[in-house]
Amino acid sequence: MLPPFDPWLTSCVTLDVAAASRASEAALAGRRARRLADLLRSAARGSALYRKLLAGRDPDKLRLEELPIARKPELMRQFDEWVTDPALRLDALRRFVADRTRIADPFLGRYVVWESSGSSGEPGVFAQDARAMAVYDALEFWRRPFQRMMDPWSVGERIAFVGATGGHFASTVSIERLRRLNPALARSLHGISFLQPADRLVAELNALAPTVIATYPSVAVLLAEERLAGRLEMAPRELWTGGEDLSTATCEFLQQALGCQVVNSYGASEFLTLAAECSSGSLHLNCDWAILESVDESGRQVPMGEAGATTLLTNLANHVQPLIRYDLGDRVTQRASACACGSHHPVIEVQGRNDDTLRLGGADTRMVRILPLAVSTVLEEDAALFDFQLEQQGPCDLVLRTGLHGKSADASLRRARAALSAFLVQQGAAGVHIHCRSGEAGRRSRSGKVQRVVAAPA
Numbered sequence: 001m002l003p004p005f006d007p008w009l010t011s012c013v014t015l016d017v018a019a020a021s022r023a024s025e026a027a028l029a030g031r032r033a034r035r036l037a038d039l040l041r042s043a044a045r046g047s048a049l050y051r052k053l054l055a056g057r058d059p060d061k062l063r064l065e066e067l068p069i070a071r072k073p074e075l076m077r078q079f080d081e082w083v084t085d086p087a088l089r090l091d092a093l094r095r096f097v098a099d100r101t102r103i104a105d106p107f108l109g110r111y112v113v114w115e116s117s118g119s120s121g122e123p124g125v126f127a128q129d130a131r132a133m134a135v136y137d138a139l140e141f142w143r144r145p146f147q148r149m150m151d152p153w154s155v156g157e158r159i160a161f162v163g164a165t166g167g168h169f170a171s172t173v174s175i176e177r178l179r180r181l182n183p184a185l186a187r188s189l190h191g192i193s194f195l196q197p198a199d200r201l202v203a204e205l206n207a208l209a210p211t212v213i214a215t216y217p218s219v220a221v222l223l224a225e226e227r228l229a230g231r232l233e234m235a236p237r238e239l240w241t242g243g244e245d246l247s248t249a250t251c252e253f254l255q256q257a258l259g260c261q262v263v264n265s266y267g268a269s270e271f272l273t274l275a276a277e278c279s280s281g282s283l284h285l286n287c288d289w290a291i292l293e294s295v296d297e298s299g300r301q302v303p304m305g306e307a308g309a310t311t312l313l314t315n316l317a318n319h320v321q322p323l324i325r326y327d328l329g330d331r332v333t334q335r336a337s338a339c340a341c342g343s344h345h346p347v348i349e350v351q352g353r354n355d356d357t358l359r360l361g362g363a364d365t366r367m368v369r370i371l372p373l374a375v376s377t378v379l380e381e382d383a384a385l386f387d388f389q390l391e392q393q394g395p396c397d398l399v400l401r402t403g404l405h406g407k408s409a410d411a412s413l414r415r416a417r418a419a420l421s422a423f424l425v426q427q428g429a430a431g432v433h434i435h436c437r438s439g440e441a442g443r444r445s446r447s448g449k450v451q452r453v454v455a456a457p458a
């Protein structure tokens with residue numbers, strides 16, 4: 001079954017996205033206002049939750065900040081009232097994403113579905129129709145800085161995505177969807193699991209020799225170190241990063257070690273490509289289709305140039321599952337200054353996704369690097385543990401804590417320890433002690449966010 005794709009709609013949206021890439025601030029604001037009113041109208045019409053919230057309000061006059069902040073746990077609890085299609089039921093969606101043989105299958109014949117990781121608690125499930133996918137496709141392929149890669153059906157490339165390939169995650173679903181939609185592209189797009197030991201990952205990349213690697217900064221650093229050690233024999237022409245913070249120093253290290261261009265982007269399960277890097281190296285928000293508000297702990301907007309405690313997303317593309325002032329959990333700073341590239345899309349800086357790579361063993365044994373996202377994937381997928389912090393306290397000592405209490409927490413931790421131990425052994429890190437603690441919330445970093453994977457101080 002082909003995943004949802006509407007060629008006519010995609011052509012129209014692509015033309016608009018191309019035009020808006022060079023549009024003035026006023027033209028962008030006009031698009032935003034029109035699309036916000038459309039979103040509010042369709043939410044009031046189709047979503048029982050928003051029908052109550054928006055009763056008696058005029059979508060053309062309503063200011064966004066008059067609406068309450070929406071948070072994932074509450075929305076997921078009221079899922080069936082939240083969505084605008086009553087045929088979308090959370091229990092059926094949960095069964096669908098639990099079946100790994102159905103990645104990128106159309107749900108009810110018309111929705112692309114993925115789940116988020118549980119970095120802020122329970123995993124979310126997100127349904128997109130052909131209209132939302134047309135916007136994501138157009139933004140993904142038109143707002144990249146290099147003309148060479150702007151052709152979505154390019155067949156001269158070998159693009160490897162290195163990440164969690166076994167679940168219904170946004171990146172994996174997106175790749176599988178493109179592969180099914182275009183058999184020619186299927187030969188150039190490859191998913192490579194980051195759950196395998198580093199030597200196998202490197203061997204797979206050496207054999208494939210991709211021209212583009214798309215992955216997380218922490219994985220890219222591991223690959224750069226493997227390249228410097230002489231084990232990774234290939235180097236891509238471009239490295240696309242996203243999903244975690246990328247500091248200037250890390251970016252320079254990657255460029256030097258891999259000898260390639262690094263292109264960063266910022267996305268989420270709630271909006272696939274929120275911002276992409278321009279040729280001047282700035283991240284530009286796709287402000288024609290997404291609204292981001294930086295707010296402090298009380299939910300008040302912070303002045304331009306300051307990072308708030310969190311960021312609220314309003315997704316103007318997805319009318320099926322309205323995301324209006326949705327708490328993303330990241331800290332985004334919007335820069336007031338214009339970018340040298342001439343774009344009027346605001347320049348943003350993102351903080352808030354900065355887990356550590358663990359380096360286990362050392363003195364008498366081989367040092368093994370463990371990727372933070374791999375740890376999260378194992379604990380979430382194999383042990384269904386979402387509320388956790390894993391802190392390294394010595395070369396072979398880890399503390400796994402959860403804020404959960406009681407017998408179910410202890411059972412959950414036992415399952416998690418078994419899954420994590422098996423994973424560490426598979427990675428070559430044997431003899432690691434995992435101490436479990438329930439009823440103990442993860443310690444917060446200076447930014448106030450719980451870091452899920454914390455390495456021992458260097």
Ligand SMILES: [Zn+2]
Nearest residue numbers: 278282339341
């Ligand atoms: Zn720019």
